[in-house]
Amino acid sequence: MTEPVRVDRRVEDLLRATAPRVLGALVRRYGHFDECEDAVQEALLAASVQWPEQGVPDNPHGWLSTVASRRLIDQIRGEAARRRREEVDFARLPLDEQVGAAADRDGAADRDDTLTLLFLCCHPALTAASQVALTLRAVGGLTTEQIAKAFLVPEATMGPRISRAKQRIKAAGATFEPPARGDWPDRLRVVLHVLYLIFNEGYTASSGPELQRADLAAEAIRLTRAVHRQLPEDGEVAGLLALMLLTDARRAARTTADGALVPLAEQDRSRWHRPAIREGLELVTGAMARSELGPYQLQAAIAAVHVEAARAADTDWAQIKVLYQILERISPNPMVTLNRAIAVAMADGPAEGLALLEPLGEDSRMAGHHRLPAVRAHLLEMAGDRSGAREAYELAARRTASLPEQRYLAERADRLR
Template sequence: MTDDRHVEDLLRELAPQVLGVLARRFGDFSTAEDAVQEGLLAAATQWPKEGLPDNPRGWLIQVAYRRMIELVRAEQARRNREDLAARREPDDRQLAPPADIEVTADRDDTLILLFMCCHPALSTASAIALTLRAVGGLTTAEIAHAFMVPEATMAQRISRAKQRIRTSGIPFRMPGDDDRSRRLDAVLHVLYLVFNEGHTSSGGSDLRRVELSGEAIRLARAVHAILPADSEVTGLLALMVLTEARSPARTGPSGELVSLADQDRSRWDAAAIAEGVALITAALPRGPVGPYQIQAAIAALHDEAPTAGETDWPQILALYEVLERHLASPVVSLNRSVATAMVHGPAAGLDALTALDADPRMAGHHRLYAARAHLYEMLGDRQAAVQNYRAAAGRTTSLPEQHYLRLRAARLAAADDSGA
């Protein structure tokens, strides 16, 4: 008997390797992905009961390869192209993988797969789903659960993404130098979005989706292992590690959300903080400095502060001002406004937030109301703080965030009623 969790972790590690072998040999990503998924299902069923084979990767390659042959034959039969089938249909000896397939299995195709799944031809939603399925090894059901959509809907999304790749004629190889930078930006963006959804779920009863944040970090480590000299790759990994290091203290005994200022910092992961600080310290001098490195530097300043009161807010504000020049985002502007309040006072922060009211990307967003409520609370205007906390609670679909925001409003309202 083999531990189910160990099997699950191993399969997620092996999935992109096996997919790379088949996609490279057959030149058909979509069918190869189907074959690998069936191989993963067979392994997930057999290995916990029968134990791991001596060569798990070789076992999975052989099973997926045989299934690939069956799928190719079925497709040839469906199209009824007898002349083509006569030339291409493998004989019985080809049911076993050729000898050199074990050699090619040693190649790490993770980065190629990430580039393919994050192709500009795909929408961001499709790229995320396909990345988690093909590179992360998550099942369609797991991805659908994480993004709170029916499994059939997610299956259609993934199927359309694979069909888009099939019809686009994307070759299974690293993009050329001219295309690589733009495609790498897309890869990092997708990984960052997956991590954020895992770190703070956009909806539902759970604050976190650990399977998503963990998978994003695992894939970021894989990219960093292949491109260790890329400063933004290093910056993204550092940002994820430093942010995730605070996760043990983000919730209380009943799962309630705990704000950064109120967290028990002794519960933060000191080893992860040390790793993240080392990563960003090494990346910054190499340059050029990009948004992920700047955000990682901000996260490091938060993580290294012994207490909330000792946070280096002037340095954080300076970094947010630099970040705004690199990344014109309303979320960055919102965070810069909060940092402004911590340095120059809540009134200055509220003035900075006013500009976001006219931004259609942020107007009406719960984070804008929550930030304004926090600054009004700092200013001592309890009534305005209560109104904004309640408005924020009514605009988020995350139940932990709703509970936190309503509790803040209730406590302030009670204090206001008592005249405290």
């Protein structure tokens, strides 16, 4: 059996960073998003096979553009005689001349189309799940197999989902250009939400044997950096990037050597990644000083309070409580209320936090979610109700599909027997 090609991290990072620019150049020229995206994926696959053996070319963007163009030309030769003649002439050039011609003709070697691609992949005609999958494939450069593995579904399930997403974009008449100025805020909000979902799934996997998917979290950070480079003055973009950095900085301390979950209060803070913390603090401080306050900035500010505490006992829960009150006012949702209940319990006592949890039991959005009984168990344990806490921990363990969370919650329940 042939050994699989191992792509080193440098090549993988280069491919992912270059893919949006190549795809953008092709879509601008040909206007067929789905065909262009397939062609770029084939080019990425070819590069992952050839570059480790033959070396990275001097012009990676031009190489990928050339190979993707060849693939695309094979698909669309019959569309028009003019285009057919143009592409036949182009395809006959020697490879080194094709590389230069592709880059010169597209005029896009230095153009970053990441944000435009994100707007396209996060089209409102798509469901949130489709937006995430298409973003990871078209902008993140992940293969269908990689995306399927990330979300623990068969490749045979993920492939059609991505194909349907591309067809829906096509049916909606979407074009490769930024949305109209009036639609910009809503579309950017969707883009940020999709990146937020990708990061959350990477930071705490919703199911499976591992607590974290570092590759997904890193990809979300990379894509958010790309958006921040294009919109450096947008406070919410900076806030989201800060939130990701400040949260991901704790990753190394969140699990033991055997993958068991370590709660925030018990983490070895010397293992937190200080450069990420410094960058995140700088981003959120600058964003809050110059921009209208938004939910990502507030969440980043809360994360900042946590990482600034040298010990868990030094955490300024009163400040966190105030920040959650503001967040709940401008962006109300049950998860915010749930987190505010924790902050209130830590600042004012468990009885106050438990009172805030009561209405959430009637909220349909929380039905079946493991975090509600998990938080209730923690607060009941703080209040000295061992029996009630044990039952809530057991319920939370039954509800989560994450094996590390199941083990942690079951262990907490066992301690109270």
